[in-house]
Structures are given as C-alpha cells and as structure tokens.
Amino acid sequence: MEPTAYLKLSREWNHRDESPQTYQSRSAFQLCFGEILYNGNAVERSVYPHAAYRRPNLTMNGQEMSTRHDAKVFCIGRNKTGTTSLGAVLKKAGFLLGNQAAGESLIYDWGAGRFDRIVDLCKSAQAFQDIPFSLPKTFEVLDASFPGSRFILSVRKNADEWYGSVIRFHTKIVGKGRVPTPEDLKNFGYRHRGWIWNNMKLVYGIDENTLYDERIYKQHYDQHNEQVIEHFRQRPDDLLVVNLSDEQAECRLGTFLGLSNFEGLLPHLNRTR
Known part of the structure; x- marks a missing residue:
C-alpha cells in the first residue's frame, strides 16, 4: 500500500496581520499547497477513484505541480x-x-477582473465553493476554461430570506451583538484585517453609507441568479438549481453528480436562519 502523504502548509491560514498586497504577491500554488511531504521528502500523492470521478494525482517537485485537468x-x-x-x-x-482560504485570497483578483490565478487554482482539485466561485462572472470564465464541468446554483426561497441570513451571519461572526x-x-x-469590508465593497459596490442596504443586496442576489440561469439556458444538463432546504435536494444532487448512495450526506453547516 502506498504511503500516505500529508499536507504541510507553509503558513497558518489565519492571516489576520497580512495585507491585501502581500496576499496578491503570493502564487496560487503557495496559497493552496505549501509542501506535500512524506518522511521529509517531496512525494507523489495518488488518490483512488470514487463513484464516476477520479481525483487528480498531485506531483510536488520543488515549485512544480502537475494535475489532471478533469471536468470540475x-x-x-x-x-x-x-x-x-x-x-x-x-x-x-x-x-x-x-x-477555501486560497480561493478567498483571490477576491482582489476577481475585483480587478483578473481570472488567471483563479483558473490556475482550479487545476488543484475537483470541486470548489464559496468566494470567488460564488461571485458574478466567475462561472462564465470557468465554464469556458473547464468544458464539461457541472455547476450547482444553490438558492434560498427568495431574496428576503437570503438577505436576512446574511445579516444574521455577519452579526454572529463579528460578535458585537448587533448589525456590524x-x-x-x-x-x-x-x-x-478588513477582508470582509473589502469584500463588501468589491462585491456589492457599497460604501460607509450603504453597507447592508437592503435594495442593493437583494438586487445583487437576484441578478446573479438570473445571469447564471440565462448563461446555461441552452445547456440545462450542466446546471443544477437547488434549494438545500427542499426535501428532494439530496436526491437531486446525487442524480446531477451521478452518485449513488448519496442519501444522508447533506449536512447543514453555518446555519443562521
């Protein structure tokens, strides 16, 4: 049996004192991997097939990396x-x-309309979620860069429900007992420091006077969903629109991804109703 490689991150992921400029100067490779080591030596990590998919092989040799460019x-x-x-x-x-931390660090690339490092990061794994993948325009670039990929548009019942969840979540994580x-x-x-504020400005175009403006946020949510649905209108098999609170969500996810025995896998994390 092959030895199990382990991931040694080159830095801790809690970059509280690191500036956006420092973040942007680091490559997607450095942000995501650090070193993969076994007994102190760089090794190849192979992961075996699961269901209809095969995880990529990662080869670390100094600063070089090779992966299979499968559909994502x-x-x-x-x-x-x-x-x-x-x-x-x-x-x-x-x-x-x-x-996720590597992806979130690329929010400044997304804000500047630069997608090359985002695309490079997508060569490191099979599945991706959260920022910058949850933002407008990213899906268009990834659809062109990785033909045959599957896209999952998770939604809420309506924009009101989504907006309320955003407010409650930010209130909870900032911990002031009120809307931040x-x-x-x-x-x-x-x-x-300031990453969430910079994110709010880049994504929603807000300032000190319009932070959490209900109209701006809801309009953004609706427009993003509409743009995604329109983009895939002629290729409905490549997009799943799903509300995870629906009773059939697990079944629909399993069918869409071609997975069997999918029941019971869906958790509910970061839940702030």
Whole structure:
C-alpha cells in the first residue's frame, strides 16, 4: 500500500496581520499547497477513484505541480445559500475539494477582473465553493476554461430570506451583538484585517453609507441568479438549481453528480436562519 502523504502548509491560514498586497504577491500554488511531504521528502500523492470521478494525482517537485485537468464541479450560489454544506457533502462523497482560504485570497483578483490565478487554482482539485466561485462572472470564465464541468446554483426561497441570513451571519461572526458597522468590518480579522469590508465593497459596490442596504443586496442576489440561469439556458444538463432546504435536494444532487448512495450526506453547516 502506498504511503500516505500529508499536507504541510507553509503558513497558518489565519492571516489576520497580512495585507491585501502581500496576499496578491503570493502564487496560487503557495496559497493552496505549501509542501506535500512524506518522511521529509517531496512525494507523489495518488488518490483512488470514487463513484464516476477520479481525483487528480498531485506531483510536488520543488515549485512544480502537475494535475489532471478533469471536468470540475463548481458551487456558484451566493454565500449563505448553503455553500458550506455543499462543500462538506462533496468532500464526503469523495471529491477533492479546493482550498477555501486560497480561493478567498483571490477576491482582489476577481475585483480587478483578473481570472488567471483563479483558473490556475482550479487545476488543484475537483470541486470548489464559496468566494470567488460564488461571485458574478466567475462561472462564465470557468465554464469556458473547464468544458464539461457541472455547476450547482444553490438558492434560498427568495431574496428576503437570503438577505436576512446574511445579516444574521455577519452579526454572529463579528460578535458585537448587533448589525456590524463599517468600522467593525474594517477592524475584523478574517483572512486579514478588513477582508470582509473589502469584500463588501468589491462585491456589492457599497460604501460607509450603504453597507447592508437592503435594495442593493437583494438586487445583487437576484441578478446573479438570473445571469447564471440565462448563461446555461441552452445547456440545462450542466446546471443544477437547488434549494438545500427542499426535501428532494439530496436526491437531486446525487442524480446531477451521478452518485449513488448519496442519501444522508447533506449536512447543514453555518446555519443562521
């Protein structure tokens, strides 16, 4: 039996003191992998087939990496529609899940309309969720870059329900016992200090006066869903639109991904109703 390689991250992932400029200067390889070692030596990590998919082989030799460029699974629903739960169920089902911290670090690339490092990151695994994959335009680039991939648009019952979940989640994680202010977000240390504030500005185009403006946020949510559905209108087999609270969600996910024995895999993480 081949030895089990383990992932040694080159840095801790809680970049509270790292600036956006430092983040942008690091390659997608450095952000995602660090080193894969076995007994102190770089090795090849092979992962065996699961269901209809085969995880890629990763070969580490200094700073070089090679992977199979198979079709991917992209979770492209907006945050607070069950993206964390989708990531967890894909991992349980045997998919190699992309590093979320590495993806979130590329929010500044997305904001500048630069997708090359985002595409490069997608060569590291099979399935991806959350930022930047949940943001507008990303799905269009990935659809062109990885033909034959599957896209999952997770949704809420309506924009009102989604907006309420966003507000409750931010209130919970910032921990002030109230809706966060611009200063709260600028000082909050997720990924690095001010990351959430910068994210709000880039994604929603808000400022100090329009943070959590209900009209802006709901319009963004609806437009994103409409754009995704329109993009795949002529290829309905490549897109699954699913509300994870629906009773048939697990069955529909399993059918869409070609997986058997899917029942019971769907968790409900980061739940803030």
